[in-house]
Amino acid sequence: MQNKIFEGIASHRSIRKYKDQEVSDDIIHQIAETAMNASSSGNMQSYSIIVTKDKKLRKKLYPLHFKQSMVLDAPVLITFCADFNRMRKWVRQNRAPMNFDNYMSFMIASIDATLVAQNFALLAESVGLGICFMGTTLANAHEIGRVLNCPANVVPVVGFSLGYPDEAPEVRKRLPxxxxxxxxxxxxxxxxxxxxxxxxxxxxxxxxxxxxxxxxxxxxxxxxxxxxxxxxxxxxxxxxHITYSQNVLTYLSEQNFMNHS
Structure with a gap:
């Protein structure tokens, strides 16, 4: 069984070298709008997508992403955040109980963010763009969140570089x-x-x-x-990993995701 979706996923590779070519906001917005058709718990879409093109901001993020070259070389960084800030504001405005300030809510929002991130990545690759996921987004969520001005109930969980590829690495083997x-x-x-x-x-x-x-x-x-x-x-x-775990758990508490009462 083969079709364009099968072929596209099978040809995925991480791109770390990019052409000096802008990715238009129009393309990014078209990709994002379609990516948002990802499954979402309760259709709450408890995520936000931060598009960072500014070179000064990316220079601040560079050490937080462990000095990975694509942070500066790619024209765009995309950060997907678990976000119950927006939902909680809507809940408050409608005088409903102020929930979604607990660990389960963070997990729901993280899954939502990851699902839309994968959709975004596949769509980007389908129009000739390249991406490289960065695990540093979660490992350094506390510092990245501060640079990106994330308020309470918002935590960066998934991120990748985005741009037009300037390399064609081989597709890496997966487990059988x-x-x-x-x-x-x-x-x-x-x-x-x-x-x-x-x-x-x-x-x-x-x-x-x-x-x-x-x-x-x-x-x-x-x-x-x-x-x-x-x-x-x-x-x-x-x-x-113990250090990263402690940092994430502390940050979740700071961001109002660890209410046990």
């Missing part, structure tokens, strides 16, 4: 379907199945990371001899 899909109920993995699922990823991943001088140096420093060690000793350490 047999390692992801479960029939009827979850079937836990045997050691043999885990080895088979990650076999190709191990080979390709180590080759890829070994070709990046900075990562190769880090791998040697931390004595990372396999891909699992690269992930846990170099890229996503326990210490870093």
């Amino acid at each position: 379907l047999s390692g992801v899909i479960h029939q009827e109920k979850y079937q836990d993995y045997t050691p043999e199945q885990v080895g088979e699922i990650y076999q190709e990823r191990e080979t390709l991943g180590m080759k890829r990371y070994s070709e990046v001088p900075e990562l190769k140096k880090m791998m040697k420093k931390h004595r990372a001899t396999n891909l699992a060690e690269v992930y846990t000793k170099v890229k996503y350490t326990r210490e870093s």
Whole structure:
């Protein structure tokens, strides 16, 4: 089974190099309007989309996105925020109970934001634009939110660079379907199945990371001899993820998403 949607998704790749070419507001708005047809809990559309073109603002965001080159090289940054600020204002104006200030509301809004972000990304690619999702959006949500002037009940959760590609990297392999899909109920993995699922990823991943001088140096420093060690000793350490977790939880409280009463 093949059609343009299948072909478009199958050809996705992260773009980190962009042409010096403006992306018009008209194109962005057309993409956003269609992307908003994404499923949404209660059709509340509890998200906001921040389009950042200003170079001064992007320079402020650059270190917060761990100095990833596309923050400055791409003409646009798109940030999708979990947003119950707008909904709560509407609720207040209609003298209804002031809900949506709890963790469940944050999760609902985060899912809404992620669904519309994926729609936006697919639509952007369908008209010749390129994107690169940045996990730093959530990792540094507290600082990014302040730069983007996010009020209470608004938290950046998903973001990507956007522009016309100036590179054509190969499509990266994903895990085999047999390692992801479960029939009827979850079937836990045997050691043999885990080895088979990650076999190709191990080979390709180590080759890829070994070709990046900075990562190769880090791998040697931390004595990372396999891909699992690269992930846990170099890229996503326990210490870093605990720090990010604490930052996000603190920020959620500051942004009025942790009301337990």
